[in-house]
Amino acid sequence: METEQSLGERLRDLRWARNEPLRVVAAAIEIDSSLLSKIENGDRLPTEPQLERLAWYFNLPLEELAAQAIAEKIVTSYTSTSTTLQALKIAEARINAYLGNDHE
Numbered sequence: 001m002e003t004e005q006s007l008g009e010r011l012r013d014l015r016w017a018r019n020e021p022l023r024v025v026a027a028a029i030e031i032d033s034s035l036l037s038k039i040e041n042g043d044r045l046p047t048e049p050q051l052e053r054l055a056w057y058f059n060l061p062l063e064e065l066a067a068q069a070i071a072e073k074i075v076t077s078y079t080s081t082s083t084t085l086q087a088l089k090i091a092e093a094r095i096n097a098y099l100g101n102d103h104e
Contacts, residue, residue: 007068012040014058029053042076045069 005013015025026036031050038044046054051069055062078084 006042007045007065007072008040008042010068011054011058014060015040025057029057042072045072 015022022033022036022040026033029036029050030053035044039046039050046069048066051065052062054060055065074084074088078087
């Protein structure tokens with residue numbers, strides 16, 4: 001999974017690799033071009049149904065796009081500080097405990 005790019009940058013690169021205009025991809029995933037542009041520019045995050053359609057359209061695992069969207073929410077909401085990184089480590093430990101993966 002690409003981690004350096006934002007979700008929007010990744011989607012734009014995928015679209016450009018196919019040499020497809022915004023309107024074609026937007027129509028295929030049932031949103032308007034301006035919304036897709038906002039997603040690509042990082043002004044909006046896609047909803048879960050939109051993520052599902054994007055994953056289908058670009059033939060990507062939904063879990064991968066969903067994880068990138070969650071990461072994007074964290075970065076935009078909390079910025080990248082040492083406190084945010086500490087909070088992520090705590091969240092990881094709690095999630096692993098919840099899932100029964102205490103050894104990770």
